[in-house]
Structures are given as C-alpha cells and as structure tokens.
Amino acid sequence: MKKELSNEDYVKRMFKSYYLKWRGEPPKEYDRREYAFMLSKKGDMIRHKSFEDWDEMKEFLAKNAPLHAFYSSAYYLQPSAPDMDAKEWIGADLIFDIDVDHIYTPCKENHDKWLCLECGFNGKGMAPEACPSCSSKRIESKTWFCEKCIDIAKEEAIKLVEDFLINDFGFSPTEIEIVFSGRRGFHIHVENDVVKELDQRARREIVDYIKGIGLTLQEKKKRKLLVPPLNAYGWSGRIAKGVYEILNFHEPQKIAEILDFKKTSKIENIVRQILSGLEEAKDYWVLEGEARRIWLKAAEKAIVNKRCEIDERVTTDIKRLIRLPETLHGGTGLIVLKMRTKDLEEFDPYKHAVAFKKGEIKVKIIEMPKITFLDEEWGPYKDEVVEVPLGLAMYLICSDNAVINIEEG
C-alpha cells in the first residue's frame, strides 16, 4: 500500500539523519545550563532539561531529532529546577541578536510580504508592528534572506564585534563567538567572567552604548560647542569620524539637502571649516554659530550611521533561551552555525550553513524568489514541481514554501 509522506515526517526523518552524526561542541559550563526543545511544529516546548554529560545530549538529539534546540545564556546552580527562582541564577553570558527582521533593508520591498490575520490587510516590504488598518498585532509575514539582507546583517555584526566589543569593551576575539541564527541574522555570545554577573540594568547600559541611546551632544544652553578630535575615545571620536565621512563624501549642495540647511550659499565655507578643523585638531576645539548648527545636525546623522542595530530585549534578558550552536533551525533546515570572527566576511548561509549538501529531490514549490543556493542560481518559481538540491528543498519545506512530492511504498 502506498502512503503519502507528510512534510513533517520527511523533515523529522532528515533531521534524525543529521543528528545521528552530530558532533556539536558543548557551551562553556554546559552542565550549569538549562536546555529546551521543540519536537514538533505544534507541540509544546520541552523545558528545564539539563545534561550532566555531553554524550547524553548527543543521544537526546539523535533520539528525538527536535525541530528547534535552545540553551540558556544563564548559568544556574539547579538548571533543571522547574521554577525559575529555584534554579538559582549564578550568571549569564552577554548575548547580542542582530536580526534583519528588525532592520530596515530596501530589498524587503522585493521579497517580503505580510498579512494581518485579523482583517486580511496585507502589504509588501517590512512587516509593521501593528496592522495599519485594524491595529491588530497578529501579523504573519513571509520573508526571505537575500544577498543584500545577508550583507547588511554581516556589516552590523562586524561593526558590533570590531568597533564595539573589541575596541571599546576590550573583549578578546577568543571570548567572542559568532553564530548564524539559522534564519535572518547572527547571535553574538561573549563568554567572559567580567560580564557574567552583570545585572539587567548594567546590560541595559551596554545596549544603550551600542545603540547610541542617550548621547548628549552638547551641554544645555551653551552657545559654544566643544568638538572632539577624530581620535577621541568612545562615541566622541565615533561621531567626529561620522561627521567627517558625511561632509567629505558629499557635494556641499547635497549636504545642505541631507541636513535640511536652507542657507545654501554658506554651506561650502562651513563644510570646509569643519573638515579642516577635524583634520588639524589634536584636542577638543570650539564651534559657534551656523557651523555649530551644521555640526549638530551632521552628528545626529553620524550616530545613525555608526550605531549598531541590536535587539535590546535579547541582551537585557539575563535568563534568555538562545539557539544551541550546530543544531538545526526547524524553520529553514539550516545549521545554527558557529564561526570565528575572521570567517564572518566570507560567510554565505546558503552554502556554509547547509546541512544536506548532497542529492536532489523533486518538490512542489508554492512560491520562491530567485536565490543563490550552493553557488547556483535557482528560481523564481511559483506553483510548480521542480527538482532542486536537497538542502534547498529542506529550506523550502521547513519554511512552508514547498511540499514534498514523493510517495512511499
């Protein structure tokens, strides 16, 4: 008798084959962590698991082949206690989440769609927080992670790691772990004793630092403005460099337009004054009048360019569950891949994070835009049966964009 193989059964079978050969490294102090799993799409999350021995983890994964696997950024005395207070928190890694879902990218107009589940209103591009028609927050979106999105996420991750975590916060590259989230971004983990015991308020300050929140550009009621030199430490120097880049990159008329400055006849002189001031200054120097106004406007833009788009909820949560590196993401079938800082620049999720690299399979594709997968271009497809690489088929099936098209005898 022939039986149709469901998407879910197929995914489970493939995940199992992956986990039978799984060799993921344990996180630091793995026996102090809480683990959580989702075994099926509609099932509940299994929480409060702990593993004394990493081999038990390997057995668990091989036996259950979970769709999603998480571990706690926190270290606990009793990681398996069902009550959060009874777990006895000891500390937590510092984690950052860079997710293209929360960053505006122009390419989303081409490949993202959203639908309000309440009233049916829909649109293209980045999903709004609430439906513009009925203000419901029940919004479903269909998103893709295109090359442009990947580049933007990588740029943010590099900025975070190099400019902020290494330069300003002084972490060593060996304490920083970059992990592809498995979908549209990166998780950055800092495992270091200095940060381990920081509370939520302290972590909030770190977030504000990285996002440039609460910066005071000038003292209130002061007419003269103290301008930092290019090599100043912290945000002062960052703003000076940002302003320099803006003023040096564009033509004066364009600058007047960007900064919404009406006196276009004056702009050229002011730009020259600020640029030469920045080039010569070794210490703080003074700006007044119109030049001061231009500086302040340019500084606002510079902050936007230089800050890093991290999700503050993730970093300030000291009991967060985060994806376990080297496991599979059930929404994409891709590996939650751990990498070194130097590998980030070359990273291509549709090549390096593909778990099933060999073989092709026929699937019925509902819809997909053109993407590059394992160095080859595929699509766009709509409502057609196509033979594609196994990894791409898994990606499409896991993200509900295709159905399996084989029968089992």
Place this chain on the structure above:
Amino acid sequence: MILSKLDAAIYPFTSLAAKIVEELEANLGIDSILSSDSEILHRSIERIREAIYSRITSVYKKDLDVEILSHPVALLLIKAINNTKLFNLYAEAEKNRVFFNMVNEEVDKILFLAIDGFKWHLKKDGDNILLRFDEYLRASISILDPYWKLVNRKLRGGYVEVTKRDLCRLIAEAYRERIIEKVNKRDEIYVPDRIKPIIEELNKEIEAVLPKVEVTASISISEYNPSAFPPCILKLLEEANEGKNLPHMARFTLATFLISVGKRPEEIIDIFRKLPDFDENKTMYHLRHVAGEIGSRIRYIPPSCATLRTFNLCPSGDELCLKVKHPLTYYSHKLRLMRKMRHEKRAKQ
C-alpha cells in the same frame, strides 16, 4: 601606601578599618561597647542623628577608636530599628562623608582606597584615570545624570576614563551600596535589653521626622508671602538672622518650609549664611537634597505642629494655630484669609 588610623576613621570601607573594628571588638567585648554609658554607643546615635538631619556624617577626631567603632554599632542600631527610609538615609549620609573628605585627597591615595576597599581594576594613563567598565557600571548605575551614562563616557579597551572627582563619587556610591547590602542582609543581630529603650527613643524621633516625606505631592502652594508665615517659622527666621546656632531639627524645618512654599535652594541659602558653622557647599547640598533635586529625589516637607512642640520649636502661636496641625496648613489658611480681607476692603471702597 600606609593608611593612618584617621584614614580608617574617615573611610570605614578600608581593610584597616575592618581590622581595627575586629581588634577592638575582641578587646572590649560587645557588652562594654553597648553599655548604656558607652561613648561608642553615644557617638553611634549621634552619627545616625547627623544622617537624619544633616545628610552627612561628621568625623569625630577626638577619639578615633570611638569613631571607628561607631559605624558598625550605628549599623547594628539601624538594623534593630528596621526602617527602610533610615537605611537609605544613613547610607546616603555616609556616602556624602566619604565623598566630601575624599575630594581633598591626593590621586594616588584615592586609587589606593578604591583598590583596598573594593578591589577595583584601575590604571593610570598620564593624567587620566581608567576604571574597568563593569566596575564603573555597578558603581554609577544609580546615578541618573546623563553625565554618568556609559554612552557619554570615553570607553576604550574595556576601561572608562574618569576624573579624580568622578572616582571619588564612584567610590562613595559603591560604599553606599555596600551599606545597603549589609543592612538588608537577614542575619540575626544581638541587641542587649538595656539599650532597647535607646532604640525605642531613636525610633520615635525618626518616625516623627521621616514619614513626612511621602505626602509632598498633595501640597502645592504657589504664592510666596512671608506675612502669612506661621509664628514658628517667623521665629526661626529671626533666630537665623541673629546668627544663633540652630539645632538640626530647626534648620530642617526652616529649609523644608521655605522649599514647600516655592523657594528654590539658591534663593534661601542666604538665610543660613549667618549661622556660626555655615559652609556654602554643604548647606547648598543639604538644601538641594531636601528639595528633592539630588539624592533620593524626594521633596521633604516640614514636621507637623506636634513634632515641633516635641522639639521645643513651637513658640505657642496665635489663634489660627489652634485650628491647624501643620505649619503649611497654617500658611495656606492665612493666605486665604488675607485674600478675603483684601477683597472685602476693595468691596468697601
């Protein structure tokens, strides 16, 4: 660097202070320290009173052993009294003690105090002092001023640049936190029966002064008219003008009254100028504190008539006094009466 006994007396968080406390406790025994005629006990009570009324504790230099022991004994009394507002007030006053003394010290000594007392990671880079960022965050997190926000600081290689004055403030804040941690710790405390009356009495005094801090929001008087002031306030103003040495409670009453009727600290500091122990910086600090501009951000209001009577600050007033229970109520009633009289006068004309 070698710290002196005076340093240990001024800075209770030093390892030297801890060592001296330990030795003295072993030599004297807790019973003699807590005997009702003990000088240490008296100084401890005084230290708590200073915290309540002056927002800063002084350094008693005549007997350094007494001064050093008075801090742990004061903490013991505070734990026995068990009043959250008092915890915070004492911690705040001790913080101020440390800060105002430390700003006059040499940089190297301040660095030494931070490393000795809090094990901080500090570096010197030319004239700059660098403090490890996690330690900076813990010490600065309760300060609301944007100046202290990490984003506005020079951060490099995990270290935050701070000035000498900043470092003093951070040490003082860390010391305040440490006191609050200590009094919040739920451990058994030993209080001999014979000092229970003293605690009782202190508690009454605190109850009389401290609960007033929460009702401020309900009172708002915008008009300023000294001819409507109650007799007690007028008398205090007169005495201040004569340069009399007013007690803590009198100064507190005067300052809170004037602030409650809409005066700002800088407008009333001159009133205190003639007092024998006037210190511009300290007075300004206290005024801004009771005005809620700094510190706990609570605007205090003056004590009630009953409290003023207890402290002999009520000059047995006029007829209106008989109808009110609080000097601010007197003031608002009197204002209304005066307005009414003006209207009537105008009507007659």
